[in-house]
Structures are given as C-alpha cells and as structure tokens.
Amino acid sequence: MPTPLSGSTGPSRRALLTAGAASAAMSAAGGAARAADREDMDDAEAASVKDDAYDTLLSRAAAQLTGGAFDPADPDFAAALKTLDTQAATWWRQLDRSAGRTALWPDLSPVSDPGNFGQSYTRLRTLATAWATPGTSLTGRAEIAGALLEALRLLHTSGYHPGRPESGNWWFWEIGAPRALMDTCVLLRARMPAEDLAAYTATVAKFCPDPDRRTSAPSLSETGANRADKAVIVALRGLLTRDAATVALARDGLSDKRDGGKNSLFRYVTSGDGFYEDGSFVQHGSVAYTGTYGSVLLGSTAQLIALLADSPWAVTDPKTSVLYDAVDRTFAPVVFDGLMMDAVRGRAISRERARDHHDGAATLSHILHLASGAPEAYARRWRALAKGWIRRNTVTPYPGLVGIPALARARAVLDDASVPAAERLTGHFVFAGMDRVVHRRPGWALTLSLSSQRIAAYEAGNGENLHGWYTGDGMTYLYDGDDLGQYGDGFWATVDPYRLPGTTVDTRARADIGSGAGTGTYRPKNAVAGGAVLAGRHGAAAMELLADGSSLRARKAWFCLDNVVVALGAGISAHDGRTVETIVENRNLHVGGPARTLTVDGRRQPGHDGWSARLDAARWAHLHGTGGYVFPDHPGRAGGLGLRALREERTGRWRDINTGADTGGSVTPVSRRYVTLWLDHGVSPDAASYAYVLLPGASVSATAAWARARPVRIVANDATAQAVEEPRSGLLAAHFWRSGTVAGLTVSGPCTVLVRRGQGGAAVAVADPGRTGVTVGVELPFRVRGVRRADDTVTVAVGRRGVVNVRVGGSRGRTHTVEVV
Structure with a gap:
C-alpha cells in the first residue's frame, strides 16, 4: 500500500514548482513556419513577445508533466516514482528497436492504424516522462533519448503525418495522438532536431489547427472536454513553434472568442454540452458525464490557466467564475471520499483501468491544480475538500493512483496545518x-x-x-x-x-x-x-x-x-x-x-x-x-x-x-x-x-x-x-x-411537491420534472395568512386553504420554493 501523505517533510509545492521550472529550462529547438489562421494577435503584439516568455512556459509545461524537482528518496514520492519507472521500463524492454521494424510494439501493429499510433504516442510519452524525471532507471540516458527520437520518426513516416486522411475514430487523430505527441516534444525539445519538430507540429496543425472546430467535420463546433483538450494541444504547439498568435488562439478557444462565446467553457448552457446552473454537466448532447468528460474539461482548463498564468497570454476571461463555481456545484456533490460516482461516468464504468477511484483521484488532482491559480476564497475551500477526501479513503489511497505532479500538490495541502480536512458533504x-x-x-x-x-x-x-x-x-x-x-x-x-x-x-x-x-x-x-x-x-x-x-x-x-x-x-x-x-x-x-x-x-x-x-x-x-x-x-x-x-x-x-x-x-x-x-x-x-x-x-x-x-x-x-x-x-x-388530491394536498396538474409544516409556518417546494406544464396550482391542506419568502415564479393566494401558484414553464425542471405563515 502506498505511503500516506501525512506528516511528511520536504520542499513546499511552491519550491517544487520553482525548482522544476529552473531545472527544466531548456531552449526550444528551431521554430517552424507559423500557420495561416492567426487572427487573435497582430504582428506588432506577436513581435513584442520575447523568447524568454516561451522558455518560461515550456519549462512550466515540462514541470506539469514531471512534477519538477523533488527528492527521489522521499517516501511520499517513492511509490509514484516506482510506478512510473516500472511502466516505462516495461515499455522500454518491449520496444522494437530493430532496423527493419514496422511497429514499435508487437501488440500495436500495424502502426498505420489510428488506435495503434495513438497508443504508441502515449507509451512514448511515458518513456519521455521517465527519461526527464529524476530517480528512474531511464533518467537522462542518451540511449533512451535517441530511441525516442527514432520512434517518433517511424510514427510520423508510417502512421501520423499530414499526407494521410482521417479514418476510424477521429479522437485519435485530433486529440489522443497530438496531445501525447506535443507533450513528448516538450520533454525532448532540447534534443530534437529542428526539422523533426517542424514536421510534428505541422502534422498537429493539420489535424488540430484550433480548438474551435472538428477537423473531420468542419461544421461541427467543439464543446466541453474536447474543446478544452484541443486548447491545450494548440497552446503547446504555439509554444514549441514560438508563435504568439497560436498561443493566443488556444487561450481564446476556452472562451470561444471566434464565435462570440457560443461554446465558451465559461458559460452556463440550457441544453446540450456544458455546465448547467443546477450543477449538471452533459457531453455528447445527452449524457450525464461529470465524472469523465467533465473531469477532463476541468483538468485541461486548469492546466492551461496554470500554464499561461503571468504571461502575455494569461487567461483573463471574467466568466472563469463559472468553472470555479462548478467545483462546488458540479463536482463536489458527486465525489464520495475520493470516489467519482458511477452514475456520472457514462460508458467509462466498463473500463477496467479507470474505475471510480481512478476518476475520483483525477478530479481531485484537477481541483488542486485549479486551486493554484484561483481566488483564495475558492482555493481555501477546495483544499479542505481534497484533504478530507484523501484522508478518509484508505481503501484505494490517493498516492497510489496519481503521478508525481499531483502528489506534489496534495502534499502541500496535507502539510499545511491551517487547512482543515472538510467533513463529508451532506x-x-x-x-x-x-x-x-x-x-x-x-x-x-x-x-x-x-x-x-x-x-x-x-x-x-x-x-x-x-x-x-x-x-x-x-x-x-x-x-x-x-x-x-x-x-x-x-x-x-x-x-x-x-x-x-x-x-x-x-x-x-x-x-x-x-x-x-x-x-x-x-x-x-x-x-x-x-x-x-x-x-x-x-x-x-x-x-x-x-x-x-x-x-x-x-x-x-x-x-x-x-x-x-x-x-x-x-x-x-x-x-x-x-x-x-x-x-x-x-x-x-x-x-x-x-x-x-x-x-x-x-x-x-x-x-x-x-x-x-x-x-x-x-x-x-x-x-x-x-x-x-x-x-x-x-x-x-x-x-x-x-x-x-x-x-x-x-x-x-x-x-x-x-x-x-x-x-x-x-x-x-x-x-x-x-x-x-x-x-x-x-x-x-x-x-x-x-x-x-x-x-x-x-x-x-x-x-x-x-x-x-x-x-x-x-x-x-x-x-x-x-x-x-x-x-x-x-x-x-x-x-x-396528473391532477388530484393526496392527504388533503390538491394539485392542478403533474408535479412534484414537498410540504413541511412547523410552528412558525410551512415551506413548500414544487417542480415539474416532466417539463410539460406552464403553471401548476397547489392547494395546501391548511390556512395560509401570509408569505415570508417566495421565488419570483411563485404567487400565493392566502385563505383557509392557501393556494401556491407556480410558473413552471421554461424552468427546465428546477425547484420553486415558498415559505408561508
């Protein structure tokens, strides 16, 4: 069982990130030609961005992958380091490095298949992460770096390049492969020849040119988690090519500047994909998906906000409060002691390697990542939530489920005596x-x-x-x-x-x-x-x-x-x-x-x-x-x-x-x-x-x-x-x-009603979960003399049997309340 993250000593989170940025600071390889669609930053503004801004953010991006500087002997990080090393060493042993190879791993052949090259890039990212992380058996080895560069060339030549049309699952072409590829380029950028970097970023520019549209279906606007993922991909591509306009395009994709905010991740929706004011999150048009797609959106957006902070491309949309409020309104109610409730995980419930504790741990990690750049009033509450979740779950402990970057964030919270461990939400x-x-x-x-x-x-x-x-x-x-x-x-x-x-x-x-x-x-x-x-x-x-x-x-x-x-x-x-x-x-x-x-x-x-x-x-x-x-x-x-x-x-x-x-x-x-x-x-x-x-x-x-x-x-x-x-x-x-009377309570049409009477009066709640009515009348089985408080959709007729009239039309199933005396 992994070592619990309590009572530990060592560098603070701020020290870890600072040291990580310093140790990862390497100049990016030569830039590639900028892509054609650059409307969000003019030439003068782009020219004003200095090289050190790119270097700083690329170092930060590398630290987001490796966790930055830490002591490999520290017991809090030893388990995560061992997990990374074990997996990377396995992929390294199994990697085909022969001269005439046609695939990197036997189980991912042919490499031209989208699922196979998509998974191959993911494995290469794991190898690159282990190579760039101190304390693994692969750390800093020239042989590893060389093999990774050769493997990337094979995937580019035989699998993923601009000359191929999309086939099969679009996700591998537009999100899965480019995300893993850009991460790998960030880690290997000091070793990567300029022509290789240019080729890879050009490939990504074709299949993921912006966060706004589905490349395989240009009329389809990206929404939710897919938009957030693509924004990260485009930002990393912009940093690697030192193209200010591309980075700005990524940032503005979060807010959907291109379409006037229609698909902004920082707005409430009333149908389809996105966050709802009642705390719901929907993806794929009609699926309750807080626990997977919602969590991915949270993670990618939090990563991009943290990555671009204090830079020329910092996220400054005033409506980011929608995302901040979602932590309490959307995510916290469906997390139980660090477990993500399966009712909001969609088809992911069938994934052996992604169970409720895995998705719960991922969400917890994303919340702490977002807390690093959020207003303190939010961050303080989220850290207390996370601390309670981590401490109560001893069945599937958090340290065994996440990597080093997430452990660093969690450790800073657990070591902070001023952060209480929040009780379970009720x-x-x-x-x-x-x-x-x-x-x-x-x-x-x-x-x-x-x-x-x-x-x-x-x-x-x-x-x-x-x-x-x-x-x-x-x-x-x-x-x-x-x-x-x-x-x-x-x-x-x-x-x-x-x-x-x-x-x-x-x-x-x-x-x-x-x-x-x-x-x-x-x-x-x-x-x-x-x-x-x-x-x-x-x-x-x-x-x-x-x-x-x-x-x-x-x-x-x-x-x-x-x-x-x-x-x-x-x-x-x-x-x-x-x-x-x-x-x-x-x-x-x-x-x-x-x-x-x-x-x-x-x-x-x-x-x-x-x-x-x-x-x-x-x-x-x-x-x-x-x-x-x-x-x-x-x-x-x-x-x-x-x-x-x-x-x-x-x-x-x-x-x-x-x-x-x-x-x-x-x-x-x-x-x-x-x-x-x-x-x-x-x-x-x-x-x-x-x-x-x-x-x-x-x-x-x-x-x-x-x-x-x-x-x-x-x-x-x-x-x-x-x-x-x-x-x-x-x-x-x-x-x-339908309309009827029960226990003296009479209604004029379909609805859900709760009434609670006390010495000082009564509280009434009414909803129309069928969304078929315009108004509904609720006749109460007792006298009503007045109204203490009422929603603006509710009126009350006082009398021996008070009547509550509710405008339910257009309220999309929400609850309407009134207190009467």
Whole structure:
C-alpha cells in the first residue's frame, strides 16, 4: 500500500514548482513556419513577445508533466516514482528497436492504424516522462533519448503525418495522438532536431489547427472536454513553434472568442454540452458525464490557466467564475471520499483501468491544480475538500493512483496545518439538467440514475459498456463510508446486469450494445425524470419507465427523508409473456472473509453461496455492513410480497463488457460474491406495485424498530400519485402524475411537491420534472395568512386553504420554493 501523505517533510509545492521550472529550462529547438489562421494577435503584439516568455512556459509545461524537482528518496514520492519507472521500463524492454521494424510494439501493429499510433504516442510519452524525471532507471540516458527520437520518426513516416486522411475514430487523430505527441516534444525539445519538430507540429496543425472546430467535420463546433483538450494541444504547439498568435488562439478557444462565446467553457448552457446552473454537466448532447468528460474539461482548463498564468497570454476571461463555481456545484456533490460516482461516468464504468477511484483521484488532482491559480476564497475551500477526501479513503489511497505532479500538490495541502480536512458533504441535490439525484448523509450517499427523452439511459460504443442496458432506468447507487470498494472492486465485471439495484426490468435476454465503431446513445420516450428538493435537505424524485424493446411500463418514485429512502412503484404492466422484477439490492460482498449475515424478520438466513429463498411474508430484512430494508403494506398492494433472495458467487471478465481498442478489458476471470434481493411481479403483470424502504447504516435492532413503528406512512401509490408522510417532522412529499388530491394536498396538474409544516409556518417546494406544464396550482391542506419568502415564479393566494401558484414553464425542471405563515 502506498505511503500516506501525512506528516511528511520536504520542499513546499511552491519550491517544487520553482525548482522544476529552473531545472527544466531548456531552449526550444528551431521554430517552424507559423500557420495561416492567426487572427487573435497582430504582428506588432506577436513581435513584442520575447523568447524568454516561451522558455518560461515550456519549462512550466515540462514541470506539469514531471512534477519538477523533488527528492527521489522521499517516501511520499517513492511509490509514484516506482510506478512510473516500472511502466516505462516495461515499455522500454518491449520496444522494437530493430532496423527493419514496422511497429514499435508487437501488440500495436500495424502502426498505420489510428488506435495503434495513438497508443504508441502515449507509451512514448511515458518513456519521455521517465527519461526527464529524476530517480528512474531511464533518467537522462542518451540511449533512451535517441530511441525516442527514432520512434517518433517511424510514427510520423508510417502512421501520423499530414499526407494521410482521417479514418476510424477521429479522437485519435485530433486529440489522443497530438496531445501525447506535443507533450513528448516538450520533454525532448532540447534534443530534437529542428526539422523533426517542424514536421510534428505541422502534422498537429493539420489535424488540430484550433480548438474551435472538428477537423473531420468542419461544421461541427467543439464543446466541453474536447474543446478544452484541443486548447491545450494548440497552446503547446504555439509554444514549441514560438508563435504568439497560436498561443493566443488556444487561450481564446476556452472562451470561444471566434464565435462570440457560443461554446465558451465559461458559460452556463440550457441544453446540450456544458455546465448547467443546477450543477449538471452533459457531453455528447445527452449524457450525464461529470465524472469523465467533465473531469477532463476541468483538468485541461486548469492546466492551461496554470500554464499561461503571468504571461502575455494569461487567461483573463471574467466568466472563469463559472468553472470555479462548478467545483462546488458540479463536482463536489458527486465525489464520495475520493470516489467519482458511477452514475456520472457514462460508458467509462466498463473500463477496467479507470474505475471510480481512478476518476475520483483525477478530479481531485484537477481541483488542486485549479486551486493554484484561483481566488483564495475558492482555493481555501477546495483544499479542505481534497484533504478530507484523501484522508478518509484508505481503501484505494490517493498516492497510489496519481503521478508525481499531483502528489506534489496534495502534499502541500496535507502539510499545511491551517487547512482543515472538510467533513463529508451532506444535503439533497437535484441535477435536473442531467436526470440525476444525489442524497447525502454523514455516513452514506444515495444516487439515482434516471433518463428521459432529454437524457440518455446509456451511452455505448467503440466496444465499451456492452451491458449498460439498465444503468439509466432508475439504478440506485448506495455509497457507504465503510465499504468504499462497492463499485470499484470488480462490480461491473461481475454484477448481474439484469438486476441492478432500483431498476424494474423485463427479464428478456439482451444482446451486447456498442460493439461497433463509433458511440451511440439510447434515449427513452418518457418525459418525467427528476424531482424537487426542500431546504437542501429532503427530496422527492420520479421517473416514468417506458422500457426499451418491451411493453413494460411503470411509474417509479423515491422519497429521500434524512436517513430514510422510500421507493415506490405503481402501474407496473407488461404483456410480453415474461417475468418482470424490481431489484431492491444487489450488494457486492467482495471476495474472502466471513459471509455477511442476512437477517429476515429476526431470523438469520443461510450464509453459503447458492442459497436462495422465497420470502413472501417478510416485513423487514437486514444485511450486515450495509443496513436495513423494510417492506410495508401500501395502497394498491395485492397478493404476496414477491420478495426473493439469493446468495451467489459470480464470475465474469472485463473483456465481456469492454472490447475497446485502447480501453478493452482483460480476459482474466474475476469472481465476487453477492446478496441480491428482488421483488417478483410475475409474468405479464397488470398494474402491479411495490414499496420498500432503505435504511442505510441501520443496525438489526434499529431496522426491526423502524418496521414496527413505521414513522413514515405511504399515503398514495397509484396512477394518480405516489406520496409519503412523516407526521413527526410535519413532512408530506408527493409526485403527482396528473391532477388530484393526496392527504388533503390538491394539485392542478403533474408535479412534484414537498410540504413541511412547523410552528412558525410551512415551506413548500414544487417542480415539474416532466417539463410539460406552464403553471401548476397547489392547494395546501391548511390556512395560509401570509408569505415570508417566495421565488419570483411563485404567487400565493392566502385563505383557509392557501393556494401556491407556480410558473413552471421554461424552468427546465428546477425547484420553486415558498415559505408561508
């Protein structure tokens, strides 16, 4: 296990960066001719930029790759250094250096294939980084530098050069290969002949001339992470060719100066790709992608801001606050103890080498990088967040997941006694722009992955996410502070993909998706997906399920009330002659160790794999190490409960779910143990329903006590409404599928409503997650004398039964609130 980054001594982050810049200062090789499109900096301004400005920034770029100067014997850096050295030494041993070679590595042949030359450049960057980093077995060796220069020539001649048209995956041509190539040129610039540098930068200039357009489709404007990545590539090319206008083009690409800010990374969007004011992040038009593309955008933009700081090309866009606010609004709610929630990682969940802890660590690193140049009010808060995440995750420790530059930034924070380690974020978050809901408590978090005609149920393609069929159908992720390996420990390679927690499914056999070239998404036809939040603490969410390739229909709702989550389903119908199931739990019990006890109504159940049972009379269950499950009676329930339980060991291969060219999984079998609880609705159910309550972290006795006391009552679960009431706190929460009345609460049309009454009055929250209404009226079951506070979209008619009128049209699913007395 890597050495933890606490209580260490050594150079500060500022000292590391300063020394790194000094040690890396080398003059760039001769410049290449400037490219034609240079509109952002005139000749006089370009001529005023002195050579030392380029040298300074190239040294800074090298330090961003190597971490600058550090003591290789320092235990905090030893593990990362060893990881780098081991990987680089492996690539070095396997590198074909023979005279007649046609590829650099046997597994990446032919080198003319875009995936192969793209990955070859990535490996060469690793070798170059190890060569430029002190303390590796490759450091400073002339033999290594010479071999790298020869390898780059082979790739240029046989694979990646201006004379070739793009083929296959555009990403390798326009982002993957040029990014790794420019990084490698930065590291080797003092050894690289001018003609080589000119050839490579000319190649990159053809395939990535600017951050603004897709070269393979010039009418397509780049957005989000792709724009950010291209901006870095163009900036490095400009520095290497000493072309001020090219560097300015890169900087201005962040703000989309070319198109008047239309695709600026520093603006909020209301549809399509980018950051939303509610904290959502979308890429590829309809995919919730905070954890991958959003993180990449954050990282590349942070890198460019830091790279160009205090230079003639410093990023000065006043709207960078959008990016700064996104750290708290977009990223922090979906990071749990350093893990990036899988609900916002799209097809990346199928990547064996990029699991939730890897993407979480990358995001943490990007946040600390951004903090180095952000206003102190932001930076102070982010450093506290990062410190808390690093210290709490001892299962997949941060030092073992990142390289030396990221370790240097983290160490500066951990060594600073003035930076507190922030506690876990708590609250309820509705990301209406990407159909995600997150409910966070001190010891756990629950995430809902929904979908609609606006947001894809899944993305698959290029051989990735082959079994992601049900990941957007209401999958419920439960993050437990005592089980941080739940989804990162072989989950996606071994879980039954037909039984994902929270989903209601038709048990038909499914074919692999996304096995061909290119990526695609599936968007269902339902309108309703989302919910409302009250006081940042309580929430209600709903989704209409219109199953893909099946007649299955269902109305699903979730009510998040502090430490309890109530899940309801109604109108579950299908006529295909197949069984329909709702999955309550499918918990990864990992491998080895004692069996975790499953208790049902006070009786321990068998703990051996292969055990299964029908538990139709069960009132509650408890799984040791996870929490409790209660199965209450509810309006609309008919017949037996239909609860089933299973213990099993499941074996799968990462290759079964990902065959991607550069992300494909291994064929090594992976085994994990699971406990699965599900509700069997029978064959072709007609208006079936369900109700279950999740009590995360509850003990056996607490679960039994809750089941007896029933402090939350289910007051409706049908085609009109699904609603719960918590009398002790004065809370009523409901989703209305149409106009109707529940527990004295009457609405004029579809909406989600939460009402909480107290001694001083009542708070009301209303949303239209279906986005079909213009106005909705909510008649309250009590007298209203006045208004204490109201959103500008809300008006109130006082009286014996007060009426809250809400203009929901155009609000894109957001919550409207009012406080009345």
